[in-house]
Amino acid sequence: MKKAEGKVVVEEKVIHFMRYRKPLGIVSLVLILLGLASLATRGLNLGLDFTGGTAVEVDFVKPVDQETIHTDMLKAGYKDSVVQYLGLANQILIRMPPQVGGDGSIGAAVEKAVNTDPANPGKVKQVDSVGSEVGGELYTQSLLAIALAIALMMGYVAFRYRWKFSVGAIAALIHDTFFTLGMFSVFGWPFDLTVLAAVLALIGYSLNDKVVVFDRIRENFRKLRKADVVEITDISLTETLRRTVMTVATVLLVSLALLLVGGPALHWFAITMLVGLFAVTYSSIYIATAYALWAGLSKEDFMVKTKTEVDARP
DSSP states (O other): OEEEETTEEEEOOOOOGGGGHHHHHHHHHHHHHHHHHHHHHTOOEEOHHHHOEEEEEEEESSOOOHHHHHHHHHHTTOTTOEEEEESEEEEEEEEESOOSSOHHHHHHHHHHHHOOOTTSOEEEEEEEEEOHHHHHHHHHHHHHHHHHHHHHHHHHHHHHSOHHHHHHHHHHHHHHHHHHHHHHHHHTOEEOHHHHHHHHHHHHHHHHHHHHHHHHHHHHHHHOTTSOHHHHHHHHHHHHHHHHHHHHHHHHHHHHHHHHHSOHHHHHHHHHHHHHHHHHHHHIIIIIIHHHHHTTOOGGGGOOOOOOSOOOOO
16 A cells, blocks of 8 residues: 655555455354354353352362262252352352342351361352342343443444445444354353453443544545445454554453452453453454445445535525
């Protein structure tokens, strides 16, 4: 690419992103359909915040097997308990339906049930309880929060840009949301309030990333009069690539820090951000921008119309 800045000609290598938009679009569609199928059949592994019940965190001296702990819980009379690792192989989270009694008695009963190996004792670190009605209400409100966030973004983009961009941006936001939720459904990761907060943060981050790209495309459509539509799009994406890389790297470092030292409370928040970063960066190029091209984006969409003559009145 050559751009004249005064009398200086700047040479920049253009990355032809749009060359691969059709095959990658098909891949995106397949992944989203798989995610939706998993959400429809398996649903989300709702955390204690949404389902209600009791969650007990147990730390062991050495790594333990989930099946062994589950068997110990069955022998103790807890038939519907769910056992999963919490970060490390010696950290176990046991989820159960609402239990009768205080948190102290439940914790003591669970600790007694799982301490079957004297060489590897376990100690209860935390007990959390949430009522089922509160959990169901939180789940409904979380879905409404996601829908409201997407709807508000739709209104903003439709007001600021051409409809070809606005529809593409909304398609990308929906892609990012369902891709992330689909990953949680496929792998059975727990979905709780911290994950919901991360999804809402990703929706805002996703829109910001697409606004930067759209602004550069609009600017280049008015500056590069002789280039065709695909070339202008590739130039714009190339010019915003450095900013995208720097932004992603910054958020990536923060997310990794939360994952490594943030503890169990922020573990799945960090995982959500890491998964969502990939989806957001990808969708800005191959969902939002590619849709605008598919919808027939042209130079006429950005031409400023001026009134050259005044209609004479009779």
